[in-house]
Amino acid sequence: MAYKQVQESSKFRSSSIYDVFLSFRGEDTRKTFTNQLYEALVDMGLRSFMDDNEIERGENIKSELDKAIHQSKGSIIVLSKNYASSSWCLDELVMILENKKNRGHVILPAFYYVDSSDVKEHSGSFSIAFARHEKKLLENSEDGQAWAKWIEGWRKALKEVSSLGGMTLQGKTQFIEKIIKVIEEKINHSVVGIAPYLIGIDYLAKDLNPWLKNRTDTVSVAGVCGMGGIRKTTIAKYVFNINYTNFEGSSFLENTRQYS
Template identity: 55%
Template sequence: MATPQTRYSFHVFLSFRGEDTRKNFTDHLYTALINAGIRTFRDDDEIRRGENIESELQKGIRESKISLVVFSEDYGSSRWCLDELVNILNRRKKEGHTVLPVFYTVSPEDVQNQTGSFAKAFVNHEKRGNAESGEKRKEWMEKMEKWRVALKEVAELEGMCLAKEVDGSVS
């Protein structure tokens, strides 16, 4: 567990699928956080050219007080996003890291049960795994199982469900 004296480089680690939300929701969220004085890690602002992306993302997660995970239509299709989610939840288990899920254009149920766009994404992940052989195939299938467990776990956390607000039908 982090002690009260722990100093963080960032208040928030922002996890999101860039193709889905970078130029709209995530940009607005990031700007609002920065304008409120909240130091926020966002990959395109914090990772310099030539740096190892994976290690820099892991460092960003470690050095952030909380992680805010924005789930969107294609989040589940990105192995980068899913690996990031596994790392975030591992830190939550080991250190009590705070994780806030935001269900932007998908429902918590789709994330938890891997239905809708998440089902399609996992069909493609499975095809990729089946194209591998031997040890690589086994590693890929193990990785997919970690992703599935992480998605189920994060969907059970208290978060924000904006899916209905996005399409204008608040209920």
């Protein structure tokens, strides 16, 4: 990867609002699988985006979904039987892959009761879905070129995502646990953007680390106070990186005033 691409990837990750964007076909998996996956991700402290099924689809919603993908470190793509029947899902997939290429976006395909070969070769239910898309292309002859371009892009995207080494459903609970473990490793849940060699940081964090390690079951709060520029945020990131794996759930929320 070129130096400029590495810089862009690092900048993208440090400015991301979400850890994970969930791409899925609602009628297939929302109530049976994706809701459980989302809750498990949140319980692990992974900031996750899942669109609201109650919101009416429109241009404003598409814009919000596009924005959420750009603001996420990675995506879990739940490839289910009817995934390819949704042009929304296929458009999301194309954008996710573009982010992977240009900004270091992490992707984890999850094959939910489908074979990766069906996704790659557009066979089975995926063949039926594309037959319907092509029928729609013929019906909308005035915009035929645009539809043909979209369909070709969708086909390429499915072939690419099927070759990324995803995960195939076994037992649902175990599947979710494995997905979380893998995506957490892929996105590197430790805070990014912190310098690799911080002279004297151990001394600055010497009171916080023991306090976290000797925690009780009660709710506790520690404050790091001081004037601007004395590395308060750096200390907080360093302490989080060292200690977050010792907790069942963790989350580092930065610039809350800016995003709230």
